[in-house]
Amino acid sequence: MPKAAEIVDAARTLAANADFAYAKPTGKRMPNLDGEGSRYFAALEEWCAEDIGIHLLTVEVFNLVKPLSALFDGPLRDRISERILRPTSKSEAPASDGRAE
Numbered sequence: 001m002p003k004a005a006e007i008v009d010a011a012r013t014l015a016a017n018a019d020f021a022y023a024k025p026t027g028k029r030m031p032n033l034d035g036e037g038s039r040y041f042a043a044l045e046e047w048c049a050e051d052i053g054i055h056l057l058t059v060e061v062f063n064l065v066k067p068l069s070a071l072f073d074g075p076l077r078d079r080i081s082e083r084i085l086r087p088t089s090k091s092e093a094p095a096s097d098g099r100a101e
Contacts, residue, residue, distance in 0.1 A: 010068035
């Protein structure tokens with residue numbers, strides 16, 4: 001039964017993070033949802049748009065093929081933490097027409 005509890009907890013955590021990322025839903029919020037946890041998942045989602053490997057990993061986790069802990073393992077966690085801390089600026093963005101200057 002411990003494995004079943006782990007799977008149910010992972011599904012609940014993923015659903016709650018998606019639902020409670022917004023202010024209007026009511027109910028008991030998961031710990032750290034409004035702080036570091038929500039920033040972590042926002043950075044992960046942003047990275048999914050840039051890296052197919054990260055996207056595939058999140059698909060596997062969201063479909064319960066891999067454990068939730070796969071999204072928090074060492075190097076991945078470190079890279080996402082770097083993304084959270086890295087300041088972004090529109091002036092750093094490449095030109096929209098794709099031409100080199």
